[in-house]
Amino acid sequence: MLLEVHDLHVEFRTRDGVARAVNGVGLGVDAGETLAVLGESGSGKSVTAQAVMGILDTPPGRITAGRILFRGRDLLTLREEERRRVRGAGMAMIFQDALSALNPVLRVGDQLGEMFVVHRGLSRKEARARAVELMDRVRIPAARERAGDYPHQFSGGMRQRIMIAMAIALEPALVIADEPTTALDVTVQAQIMDLLAELRREYRMGLILITHDLGVVADVADRIAVMYAGRIVESAPVHDLYKAPAHPYTRGLLDSIPRLDRKGRELHAISGMPPSLLAVPPGCAFHPRCPMARDVCRTDVPPLHAVDEDRGSACHFWRECLHG
Numbered sequence: 001m002l003l004e005v006h007d008l009h010v011e012f013r014t015r016d017g018v019a020r021a022v023n024g025v026g027l028g029v030d031a032g033e034t035l036a037v038l039g040e041s042g043s044g045k046s047v048t049a050q051a052v053m054g055i056l057d058t059p060p061g062r063i064t065a066g067r068i069l070f071r072g073r074d075l076l077t078l079r080e081e082e083r084r085r086v087r088g089a090g091m092a093m094i095f096q097d098a099l100s101a102l103n104p105v106l107r108v109g110d111q112l113g114e115m116f117v118v119h120r121g122l123s124r125k126e127a128r129a130r131a132v133e134l135m136d137r138v139r140i141p142a143a144r145e146r147a148g149d150y151p152h153q154f155s156g157g158m159r160q161r162i163m164i165a166m167a168i169a170l171e172p173a174l175v176i177a178d179e180p181t182t183a184l185d186v187t188v189q190a191q192i193m194d195l196l197a198e199l200r201r202e203y204r205m206g207l208i209l210i211t212h213d214l215g216v217v218a219d220v221a222d223r224i225a226v227m228y229a230g231r232i233v234e235s236a237p238v239h240d241l242y243k244a245p246a247h248p249y250t251r252g253l254l255d256s257i258p259r260l261d262r263k264g265r266e267l268h269a270i271s272g273m274p275p276s277l278l279a280v281p282p283g284c285a286f287h288p289r290c291p292m293a294r295d296v297c298r299t300d301v302p303p304l305h306a307v308d309e310d311r312g313s314a315c316h317f318w319r320e321c322l323h324g
């Protein structure tokens with residue numbers, strides 16, 4: 001396994017108390033595999049990604065327990081310098097907001113080239129040539145000419161392609177994309193997703209896609225981990241999860257998106273709001289919003305039950321949900 005996360009706990013100390021943002025998360029990604037981590041805002045998905053990348057804001061954030069194994073090495077035991085090396089060549093991240101992630105006063109060709117100068121020891125001229133190749137690879141038209149432009153001269157979709165080019169420049173084994181298409185229109189979203197899927201195949205990299213949009217990942221993910229209030233509540237191969245969810249929250253998410261295989265069915269939004277991480281409800285954190293909740297749900301935290309060998313659900317009544 002390329003990346004294994006075991007029992008990860010992350011908390012944030014705030015003036016109002018301790019927010020338990022990640023509460024015992026476990027997940028894994030293999031080379032060439034795409035894992036989608038899905039959840040509403042505040043579910044802990046981005047914090048999990050930041051912990052894996054080693055870019056968590058500490059303080060106020062703090063990893064209080066867990067292991068993050070990358071190619072078998074526990075990243076949490078590495079010194080910052082070693083960690084930086086892993087971050088440079090082993091794993092890379094694509095951020096949601098390309099405009100703020102790119103340097104506004106540097107030409108994009110120079111920003112891309114800098115990676116080859118710093119990490120590969122290339123001359124400026126060689127680095128510029130590699131930058132143009134990369135821009136071409138992520139299908140930026142007229143790459144040679146556009147390498148001299150600044151980030152604000154590109155459209156949102158093109159800027160996201162530049163972010164992707166930066167992420168794959170050093171051919172990392174793992175790429176984490178945090179809501180990479182949220183700010184883009186639907187057509188450009190699909191193009192960016194196709195590009196990521198193509199690059200993942202070509203470079204055989206592991207890909208973690210953080211998203212709040214189940215519709216976006218359906219065609220590109222192999223597996224989905226659904227997060228709610230800092231925990232993984234369902235984890236399953238994508239087709240199994242779409243066919244028959246084993247958690248009422250996943251069911252709610254599926255019922256709220258338009259699907260070609262369910263034409264004519266009404267869409268239903270999940271009632272209520274996600275909980276504050278400063279006051280997570282006792283028992284199953286989803287119980288105030290769950291149409292299947294019973295007394296036990298208000299007192300007992302459901303463990304992640306094995307639905308089958310590669311599928312889990314943190315619901316006391318997963319069987320009913322699966323067959324309902």
Ligand code: SF4
Nearest residue numbers: 284287290297315316
């Ligand atoms: Fe709903 Fe209970 Fe299952 Fe939680 S444990 S998802 S409240 S049925």
